Amino acid sequence: xxEPQVYARLAEIFKDVFDEDSIKLAPDLSAKDVDxxxxxxxxxxxxxxEKAFKIKFSTSEIxxxxxxxxxxxxxxxxx
Amino acid sequence: xxxLYAELQWLPRAPQGFSESLKALEGQVGPLGRELxxxxxxxxxxxxxxxLARVIGKARSxxxxxDPLAPFRLAVLSNSTIDLVVPPLIASAARHGIAxxxxxxxxxxxxxEALTPDSKVNSSKPDAxxxxxxxxxxxxxxxxxxxxxxxxxxxxxxxxxxxxxxxxKANSNAVCIFQSFAPPVETLFGSLDRALPGTLRNLIDGxxxxxxxxxxxxxxxxxxxxxxAETVGLADWHNPQLWxxxxxxxxxxxxxxxxxxxxRIISALRGKSRKALILDLDNTVWGGVIGDxxxxxxxxxxxxxxxxAHLAVQRLALELRxxxxxxxxxxxxxxxxxxxxxxxxxxxxxKLDHIAVxxxxxxxxxxxxxxxxxxxxxxxxAMVFLDDNPVERGLVRKLLPQVAVPELPEEPxxxxxxxxxxxxxxxxxxxxxxxxxxxxxxxxxxxxxxQKQVGGVDAYLASLDMTITFLxxxxxGRARIVQLINKSNQYNLTTRRYTDPEVAAxxxxxxxxxxxxxxxxxxxxxxxxxxxxxxxxxxxVWEIDTWLMSCRVLGRKVEQMVxxxxxxxxxxxxxxxxxxxxxxTDRNKLVADHYGKLGFTKxxxxxxxxxxWELLVxxxxxxxxxxxxxxxxxxxxxxxxxx
Numbered sequence: 001x002x003e004p005q006v007y008a009r010l011a012e013i014f015k016d017v018f019d020e021d022s023i024k025l026a027p028d029l030s031a032k033d034v035d036x037x038x039x040x041x042x043x044x045x046x047x048x049x050e051k052a053f054k055i056k057f058s059t060s061e062i063x064x065x066x067x068x069x070x071x072x073x074x075x076x077x078x079x
Numbered sequence: 080x081x082x083l084y085a086e087l088q089w090l091p092r093a094p095q096g097f098s099e100s101l102k103a104l105e106g107q108v109g110p111l112g113r114e115l116x117x118x119x120x121x122x123x124x125x126x127x128x129x130x131l132a133r134v135i136g137k138a139r140s141x142x143x144x145x146d147p148l149a150p151f152r153l154a155v156l157s158n159s160t161i162d163l164v165v166p167p168l169i170a171s172a173a174r175h176g177i178a179x180x181x182x183x184x185x186x187x188x189x190x191x192e193a194l195t196p197d198s199k200v201n202s203s204k205p206d207a208x209x210x211x212x213x214x215x216x217x218x219x220x221x222x223x224x225x226x227x228x229x230x231x232x233x234x235x236x237x238x239x240x241x242x243x244x245x246x247x248k249a250n251s252n253a254v255c256i257f258q259s260f261a262p263p264v265e266t267l268f269g270s271l272d273r274a275l276p277g278t279l280r281n282l283i284d285g286x287x288x289x290x291x292x293x294x295x296x297x298x299x300x301x302x303x304x305x306x307x308a309e310t311v312g313l314a315d316w317h318n319p320q321l322w323x324x325x326x327x328x329x330x331x332x333x334x335x336x337x338x339x340x341x342x343r344i345i346s347a348l349r350g351k352s353r354k355a356l357i358l359d360l361d362n363t364v365w366g367g368v369i370g371d372x373x374x375x376x377x378x379x380x381x382x383x384x385x386x387x388a389h390l391a392v393q394r395l396a397l398e399l400r401x402x403x404x405x406x407x408x409x410x411x412x413x414x415x416x417x418x419x420x421x422x423x424x425x426x427x428x429x430k431l432d433h434i435a436v437x438x439x440x441x442x443x444x445x446x447x448x449x450x451x452x453x454x455x456x457x458x459x460x461a462m463v464f465l466d467d468n469p470v471e472r473g474l475v476r477k478l479l480p481q482v483a484v485p486e487l488p489e490e491p492x493x494x495x496x497x498x499x500x501x502x503x504x505x506x507x508x509x510x511x512x513x514x515x516x517x518x519x520x521x522x523x524x525x526x527x528x529x530q531k532q533v534g535g536v537d538a539y540l541a542s543l544d545m546t547i548t549f550l551x552x553x554x555x556g557r558a559r560i561v562q563l564i565n566k567s568n569q570y571n572l573t574t575r576r577y578t579d580p581e582v583a584a585x586x587x588x589x590x591x592x593x594x595x596x597x598x599x600x601x602x603x604x605x606x607x608x609x610x611x612x613x614x615x616x617x618x619x620v621w622e623i624d625t626w627l628m629s630c631r632v633l634g635r636k637v638e639q640m641v642x643x644x645x646x647x648x649x650x651x652x653x654x655x656x657x658x659x660x661x662x663x664t665d666r667n668k669l670v671a672d673h674y675g676k677l678g679f680t681k682x683x684x685x686x687x688x689x690x691x692w693e694l695l696v697x698x699x700x701x702x703x704x705x706x707x708x709x710x711x712x713x714x715x716x717x718x719x720x721x722x
């Protein structure tokens with residue numbers, strides 16, 4: 001899966017998790033930029049990503065995520 | 080994970096455009112309950128349940144009515160993080176007819192909330208308090224091999240739970256829903272853990288057993304989480320990573336299942352559990368089609384793999400009846416034919432005595448189910464309908480959305496398990512009179528007579544997106560044509576049997592008009608479902624030698640479309656009249672008026688019951704039905720006939 005494909009799939013997931021169509025994904029997008037991106041929604045986001053891409057992240061990988069760019073890198077490394 | 084449970088496979092899949100339907104609801108005026116329940120009906124994942132709960136919450140805070148959903152206030156006390164679970168609880172409760180409001184105190188405040196009179200939980204006056212505790216909430220001290228200490232530990236835990244209950248009772252008088260405890264996967268010794276006093280497994284076993292006994296006597300309610308976790312597998316239930324990251328006490332993937340189980344319990348507390356099970360017969364209660372395969376041909380015997388699968392359905396139905404669930408039958412069959420196995424087949428577990436209402440006829444099943452409900456004086460929302468045929472299930476779901484209709488897998492061995500997994504008959508208590516209930520309904524039930532057709536069948540048929548394909552006989556289709564000719568009994572006008580060479584002869588005879596008919600719909604390809612042979616009689620006349628159809632596609636207006644195709648061919652070849660014959664057998668009563676319904680005129684009736692019919696081709700117009708028509712390969716025949 002190349003980067004644009006990962007972004008496209010992630011965009012659908014963000015829409016689903018945040019119930020919000022207007023989020024524009026960019027590498028430096030992070031929790032502080034999005035309404036409702038609290039720790040619980042973050043968990044739901046990660047769980048949804050794991051399921052959608054059929055991958056599992058380690059606890060430390062999840063802990064080190066700073067922004068969407070990190071997440072995309074992690075997905076690409078795994079899938 | 081086992082998908083039956085993790086994906087709630089008894090529920091229909093969530094439709095495309097779920098989010099859009101939800102959004103559309105936000106602008107709606109008037110009570111939203113029915114629409115919300117419909118949206119909650121399919122199997123929804125965590126995100127979908129969360130979105131649905133948000134819409135319900137918004138509607139409530141905007142003061143919108145949620146009728147006819149029954150309001151229920153549930154306080155949840157837990158030692159774990161339940162924030163991901165609460166929205167699914169609300170959405171799943173809507174599936175079960177409940178407008179759920181959840182009171183969620185701060186994290187891990189179980190004892191404080193239960194025991195303090197003016198705590199958030201107690202002052203909110205909940206209808207019930209769910210004690211969503213897992214084993215990590217309990218004061219469990221291992222005491223390996225020390226039976227006395229183990230006993231004391233178990234007593235201590237039960238005492239703690241009782242104290243919580245007593246606090247809740249005294250302060251808010253809510254019903255307590257206790258959860259049994261899913262034991263962790265990890266053992267200390269191995270198998271010995273179960274037996275040895277004072278191991279974690281041994282302690283949790285003891286607690287679960289005592290808790291169950293206590294609840295049965297106290298009038299409270301048990302949610303058997305231990306059984307649920309064992310059903311899906313403890314290794315899948317417990318997710319140590321999630322516990323470590325956020326104190327989530329079980330796997331996120333099982334939240335929809337857990338929430339559905341809570342929904343069932345609440346629905347049972349509100350008296351909304353289902354009360355009657357309506358069974359289809361062919362390929363549900365037995366394997367095969369009684370009208371075609373006959374008493375000897377249906378599969379129901381012990382020792383036959385298919386037969387045993389259907390026996391398991393019968394056994395479950397019978398056991399449900401013993402605990403008070405009313406049984407009824409809705410089958411597309413001639414009444415006597417459908418009753419025959421109940422009366423004569425030695426392997427049948429179900430007898431006519433067990434069936435409160437027996438509806439075997441050729442009406443659509445929605446009409447029959449409505450008649451059954453009226454006959455039993457039960458609401459449609461008390462009904463469960465079990466049928467192997469996805470088209471019948473779809474029709475009933477569409478026309479009678481209150482009826483619960485479980486999806487069934489391809490493999491009949493899983494029918495009984497799927498029905499049980501759906502939990503339609505959840506009960507929170509059992510009383511002696513439950514044992515007599517099925518008989519009570521039965522006494523009051525007289526056989527339902529003719530009913531008005533339920534509206535909207537046409538709209539449903541249109542939604543099936545059917546494609547009907549007509550082809551003359553050919554070598555590829557021959558084996559199936561021969562099979563249908565020799566097997567079909569019910570929808571068969573003349574029951575003439577032909578061998579392979581005879582069918583091949585008809586195929587190659589340019590004077591003979593032949594049709595093989597296939598039907599596809601949104602559920603897939605039904606394959607070849609109808610066969611017609613017309614032979615030349617006197618000049619300009621065709622006699623319909625054979626017309627048969629698979630009962631699987633009954634009520635889909637296929638016969639109309641077939642007649643249209645015959646008429647088209649007749650006109651193209653200069654035929655001015657069709658002669659039809661109905662030759663009665665003990666199996667084909669269904670089609671006695673086949674030609675009459677299609678506009679033929681009866682011209683003769685013989686002593687044997689054989690009737691002759693005719694239809695003048697000129698000017699006759701048969702109504703079309705909502706399906707796409709594909710007509711292939713007839714060009715050459717027309718030329719042959721003309722030449």
